[in-house]
Amino acid sequence: MRLSRYFLPTLRETPKEAEIVSHRLMLRAGLIRQQSAGIYSWLPLGKRVLENIAQIVREEQDRSGAIEMLMPTLQSADLWRESGRYEAYGKEMLRIQDRHERDMLYGPTNEEMITDIFRAYVSSYRAMPLNLYHIQWKFRDEVRPRFGVMRGREFLMKDAYSFDIDRESARAAYQRMFVAYLRTFERLGLKAIPMRAESGPIGGDMSHEFIILASTGESEVYCSRDLLDLPIPPADIDFRGDLSPIVDAWTSHYAATDEKHDVEAFNKLPEERRITARGIEVGHIFYFGTKYSEPMGAKVAGPDGAEHFVHMGSYGVGVSRLVGAVIEASHDEAGIIWPDSIAPFAVGLINLKPGDAATDAAAEKLYDRLVKAGLSVLYDDLDQRAGAKFASMDLIGLPWQVIIGPKGAASGEAEIKRRATGARETLPIDSVVDRLLAG
RNA sequence: CGGGGCGUAGCGCAGUCUGGUAGCGCACCUGGUUUGGGACCAGGGGGCCGCAGGUUCAAAUCCUGCCGCCCCGACCA
Numbered sequence: 001m002r003l004s005r006y007f008l009p010t011l012r013e014t015p016k017e018a019e020i021v022s023h024r025l026m027l028r029a030g031l032i033r034q035q036s037a038g039i040y041s042w043l044p045l046g047k048r049v050l051e052n053i054a055q056i057v058r059e060e061q062d063r064s065g066a067i068e069m070l071m072p073t074l075q076s077a078d079l080w081r082e083s084g085r086y087e088a089y090g091k092e093m094l095r096i097q098d099r100h101e102r103d104m105l106y107g108p109t110n111e112e113m114i115t116d117i118f119r120a121y122v123s124s125y126r127a128m129p130l131n132l133y134h135i136q137w138k139f140r141d142e143v144r145p146r147f148g149v150m151r152g153r154e155f156l157m158k159d160a161y162s163f164d165i166d167r168e169s170a171r172a173a174y175q176r177m178f179v180a181y182l183r184t185f186e187r188l189g190l191k192a193i194p195m196r197a198e199s200g201p202i203g204g205d206m207s208h209e210f211i212i213l214a215s216t217g218e219s220e221v222y223c224s225r226d227l228l229d230l231p232i233p234p235a236d237i238d239f240r241g242d243l244s245p246i247v248d249a250w251t252s253h254y255a256a257t258d259e260k261h262d263v264e265a266f267n268k269l270p271e272e273r274r275i276t277a278r279g280i281e282v283g284h285i286f287y288f289g290t291k292y293s294e295p296m297g298a299k300v301a302g303p304d305g306a307e308h309f310v311h312m313g314s315y316g317v318g319v320s321r322l323v324g325a326v327i328e329a330s331h332d333e334a335g336i337i338w339p340d341s342i343a344p345f346a347v348g349l350i351n352l353k354p355g356d357a358a359t360d361a362a363a364e365k366l367y368d369r370l371v372k373a374g375l376s377v378l379y380d381d382l383d384q385r386a387g388a389k390f391a392s393m394d395l396i397g398l399p400w401q402v403i404i405g406p407k408g409a410a411s412g413e414a415e416i417k418r419r420a421t422g423a424r425e426t427l428p429i430d431s432v433v434d435r436l437l438a439g
Numbered sequence: 440c441g442g443g444g445c446g447u448a449g450c451g452c453a454g455u456c457u458g459g460u461a462g463c464g465c466a467c468c469u470g471g472u473u474u475g476g477g478a479c480c481a482g483g484g485g486g487c488c489g490c491a492g493g494u495u496c497a498a499a500u501c502c503u504g505c506c507g508c509c510c511c512g513a514c515c516a
Binding site: 146151156282283318406415 | 440445449450451452464465466473474475476477478507508509510511512513514515516
């Protein structure tokens with residue numbers, strides 16, 4: 001993509017409404033534009049990141065056996081009356097009426113709708129386990145939206161819903177999501193720690209929040225340093241096997257948010273093993289048994305021939321929040337530092353002197369080669385001073401920068417810079433592609 | 440929802456106290472000189488001063504009401 005033909009409105013100065021670093025950088029790097037409190041447009045560069053994150057979430061959901069679908073943003077109030085939540089939900093739910101004055105709502109979550117779908121089609125335990133998910137926009141009319149996309153009112157969420165014949169198989173479904181989440185956040189370059197969360201009326205130990213450590217996090221968290229060193233399950237992990245050992249390993253160490261913090265238990269850890277930090281919640285999984293299947297009549301025939309209410313769980317990942325969370329965890333003075341896995345472009349190619357025939361020729365040649373090698377390239381062909389080019393390229397945080405100017409064009413050399421480390425090297429133009437592919 | 444703050448050009452701000460026909464920096468446009476870390480010169484475009492009402496010869500400025508946005512707390516992917 002040629003920058004001169006792209007739409008990337010970067011800002012040199014920070015809009016004053018942005019207080020935290022990820023919000024400032026997202027506005028300055030041209031990722032988003034605020035349209036209203038807690039509601040944002042995703043500009044082209046931001047859209048690419050959002051899609052990249054969604055894709056990783058999708059791949060790991062699919063790997064774990066979940067099946068993607070898509071439910072609408074608007075829902076009928078009637079479904080929510082069945083579960084009792086239409087009255088219970090309160091002002092966070094955006095309620096609207098259509099032209100026939102029918103009560104509708106912009107979905108804040110989809111338990112009712114997925115339960116309705118399930119009960120319409122599934123009547124045997126043989127169809128289970130089943131886990132259906134979608135990646136869709138949600139609306140929760142937060143009292144106080146803040147921190148940019150980290151707490152928007154409209155946000156993109158992956159929500160998965162599992163259906164099982166009994167509590168034990170629901171536990172296995174829960175564990176599959178637990179492992180899928182460990183892998184997902186790892187691939188996004190994040191250290192996410194599962195922490196036991198409020199489990200609601202069902203009780204038990206099947207509710208975890210996945211929290212990443214970042215100094216600007218919203219809540220205080222406490223955990224054991226051992227959690228940072230635990231291995232992440234590999235890509236070829238067998239999701240049909242018993243995942244208990246992995247889940248047990250992760251849940252046996254101390255980890256709690258401040259509302260569940262047990263000072264006494266925490267202090268039993270040796271001092272150097274204790275971590276007190278700020279955290280950002282990026283995922284939440286829980287088992288809620290028959291909470292919706294009973295009132296909504298979602299039951300199936302079991303192997304015993306009798307009808308059973310299905311046991312359900314739901315599993316959320318804040319996809320749009322993750323964009324902000326990743327930036328919180330990965331930036332420096334100059335701007336964003338995207339992990340390779342979700343960067344909007346892999347390479348920023350900087351032409352230091354557009355209009356100079358030799359430099360243009362060398363840059364074009366490099367551009368073609370990089371693209372042919374399968375790399376996504378943002379080619380800065382703007383007629384600007386080098387300083388401005390470097391500053392905005394650092395701001396948008398692409399993993400690699402390739403710099404070519406008149407001197408390089410003459411000597412046949414280019415400079416490459418790794419954004420994350422700042423390491424630079426000069427090498428022959430002919431070997432740039434191989435060098436980048438080598439990592 | 441309680442407390443605090445802010446709405447003036449795309450962005451950052453001054454001007455408001457003490458009313459007199461709207462300004463600065465960056466960005467943008469034209470021309471020229473420049474070009475390896477946010478250039479310089481000259482010229483130029485762009486404003487219902489958040490909205491409505493009031494006071495006044497005259498309102499960005501004073502008064503009243505409303506709207507929007509941000510920050511701090513109670514709640515949440």
